[in-house]
Amino acid sequence: xxxxxxxxxxxxxxxxxxxxxGLWLGVKAVGGIGDWLLPTPGAVLEAAWRERAVLLAGAWxxxxxxxxxxxxxxxxxxxxxLLLGVSRRLHASLYxxxxxxxxxxxxxxxxxxxxxxxxxxxxxxTITFLISFFxxxxxxxxxxxxxxxxxxxxxxxxxATRWQEMWLLRVPSALPQFLTGLRIAxxxxxxxxxxxxxxxGNQAGGSxxxxxxxxxxxxxxxxxxxxxxxxxxxxxxxxxxxxxTWLNWAALHKWHDSxxxxxx
Amino acid sequence: MRTGAKxxxxxxxxCSLPGTMVAAQPIVxxxxxxKRYGAGPVVLQDLNLDVAPGDFITLIGxxxxxxxxxxxxxxxxxxxxxxxVVVAGTTPRAARDRxxxxxQDATLLPWLTARRNVELPMRLRGRPEAExxxxxxxxxxxxxxxxxxxxxxxxxxxxxKMRVSIARALSLAPQLLLLDEPFGALDEMTRHHLxxxxxxxxxxxxxxxxxxxxxxxxxxxxxxxxxxxxxxxGRVHAEVAVDLPGRRDRTxxxxxxxxxxxxxxxxxxxxxxxxx
Numbered sequence: 001x002x003x004x005x006x007x008x009x010x011x012x013x014x015x016x017x018x019x020x021x022g023l024w025l026g027v028k029a030v031g032g033i034g035d036w037l038l039p040t041p042g043a044v045l046e047a048a049w050r051e052r053a054v055l056l057a058g059a060w061x062x063x064x065x066x067x068x069x070x071x072x073x074x075x076x077x078x079x080x081x082l083l084l085g086v087s088r089r090l091h092a093s094l095y096x097x098x099x100x101x102x103x104x105x106x107x108x109x110x111x112x113x114x115x116x117x118x119x120x121x122x123x124x125x126t127i128t129f130l131i132s133f134f135x136x137x138x139x140x141x142x143x144x145x146x147x148x149x150x151x152x153x154x155x156x157x158x159x160a161t162r163w164q165e166m167w168l169l170r171v172p173s174a175l176p177q178f179l180t181g182l183r184i185a186x187x188x189x190x191x192x193x194x195x196x197x198x199x200x201g202n203q204a205g206g207s208x209x210x211x212x213x214x215x216x217x218x219x220x221x222x223x224x225x226x227x228x229x230x231x232x233x234x235x236x237x238x239x240x241x242x243x244x245t246w247l248n249w250a251a252l253h254k255w256h257d258s259x260x261x262x263x264x
Numbered sequence: 265m266r267t268g269a270k271x272x273x274x275x276x277x278x279c280s281l282p283g284t285m286v287a288a289q290p291i292v293x294x295x296x297x298x299k300r301y302g303a304g305p306v307v308l309q310d311l312n313l314d315v316a317p318g319d320f321i322t323l324i325g326x327x328x329x330x331x332x333x334x335x336x337x338x339x340x341x342x343x344x345x346x347x348x349v350v351v352a353g354t355t356p357r358a359a360r361d362r363x364x365x366x367x368q369d370a371t372l373l374p375w376l377t378a379r380r381n382v383e384l385p386m387r388l389r390g391r392p393e394a395e396x397x398x399x400x401x402x403x404x405x406x407x408x409x410x411x412x413x414x415x416x417x418x419x420x421x422x423x424x425k426m427r428v429s430i431a432r433a434l435s436l437a438p439q440l441l442l443l444d445e446p447f448g449a450l451d452e453m454t455r456h457h458l459x460x461x462x463x464x465x466x467x468x469x470x471x472x473x474x475x476x477x478x479x480x481x482x483x484x485x486x487x488x489x490x491x492x493x494x495x496x497x498g499r500v501h502a503e504v505a506v507d508l509p510g511r512r513d514r515t516x517x518x519x520x521x522x523x524x525x526x527x528x529x530x531x532x533x534x535x536x537x538x539x540x
Contacts, residue, residue, distance in 0.1 A: 150371040153341055157365045158388040172375045255375045255416040
């Protein structure tokens with residue numbers, strides 16, 4: 001992120017990627033592995049093309065679930081962080097329980113979530129939210145609490161109200177940590193959405209999504225299509241991370257130290 | 265101690281401040297002020313000090329002599345252990361809108377442009393946007409940064425950042441400026457320039473100053489009174505009056521009278537060091 005992209009940024013991963021494809025074909029040829037266990041890259045692409053309409057619809061549905069959960073996680077996470085950042089007592093009372101919630105595997109909560117939120121989209125969004133909100137809370141709280149001591153003294157000298165100290169000092173200085181939380185959440189949100197769909201995607205009028213496609217292709221033993229679904233999930237995750245990386249750049253590049261300037 | 269009348273006359277000559285000031289009331293008065301952090305050592309013991317309006321007082325001394333503590337007590341950022349500090353006839357905290365603090369690093373908010381940083385104290389006071397902008401741009405002109413008003417701190421050099429910090433401190437026209445080693449991290453030439461500019465700014469916006477530094481030259485150049493402090497416990501070892509003839513501009517540093525003062529203060533600092 002610091003240096004402008006040079007040719008080596010692309011060349012090395014391209015080279016190692018080709019090596020990996022070669023290894024894939026080599027292992028398959030030498031070991032005599034059938035398509036039902038390990039299809040060729042060509043077969044995967046072919047399946048992706050054949051199933052493009054289904055995959056695209058599935059990816060769209062997954063993206064909606066992931067986006068819903070992500071936005072919910074970002075707003076609730078930010079709100080919770082504000083509460084934790086404003087009072088030490090609230091922090092001491094709530095943070096341990098958030099940690100306990102985070103340590104509970106979401107998979108064991110799934111039946112309860114479905115019972116309460118309902119299957120289909122509401123359940124999927126809830127699962128995505130639960131999987132991705134914690135890094136946002138933890139990072140943002142850390143940021144709010146670690147505002148520069150001299151900056152705080154400056155605000156005290158200026159007779160700033162608590163409200164001004166929060167919105168003009170603590171929130172902006174926590175922005176980089178909030179965005180770090182968002183970046184972690186962006187990698188988790190599609191995972192949460194796909195997991196939710198895998199469990200309850202086709203229920204209650206749910207439109208399936210990639211998670212349900214995995215389930216159904218597996219049941220139909222359409223192995224190349226299963227690989228193609230993995231490829232689609234991977235692309236979706238990439239889009240999410242790229243979007244948040246752009247957001248991070250847009251919010252910080254003008255003033256934050258993490259972006260080295262070339263025009264100084 | 266000089267009498268008030270003599271000091272005022274001296275001050276008019278030294279700092280070319282308008283003659284409207286009343287010398288009777290000190291702007292800051294320390295009476296047997298003692299500070300101790302918890303059960304730690306006494307960082308300041310029985311300080312008695314009257315700061316007259318128009319004074320530029322520099323505190324100099326080895327680390328641990330309590331010179332920064334003096335500024336924290338005046339600003340109310342740190343409470344007193346014993347004794348009394350009166351600022352502008354009231355408590356340090358109540359007098360906060362009459363004073364401004366300049367820290368060792370510029371403490372600009374990195375997400376705000378230079379102009380927005382200068383506006384901050386006015387923003388905290390709820391001044392209207394148009395007034396803020398106008399005043400901030402004027403102040404940035406004063407510190408010769410009119411061209412850089414839309415730059416972020418990341419784009420400014422150390423000296424430029426400190427200029428913005430000074431402009432910010434002056435934005436509410438404080439009577440009293442507290443400066444805690446503001447030029448300590450700058451190179452020699454930048455420091456010289458900023459010393460000269462600080463005195464020039466006093467002619468536009470008169471303020472009384474309490475200044476902490478490690479540099480004897482800087483102390484002599486800027487002040488009319490220098491307090492040489494000693495550590496363990498922190499106290500005033502000696503007070504030196506700096507009554508140099510003529511205007512205080514860059515030629516002052518070359519004059520024998522200036523250099524004699526530097527030697528005098530340096531000797532006092534050595535004496536303080538040898539005693540501890």
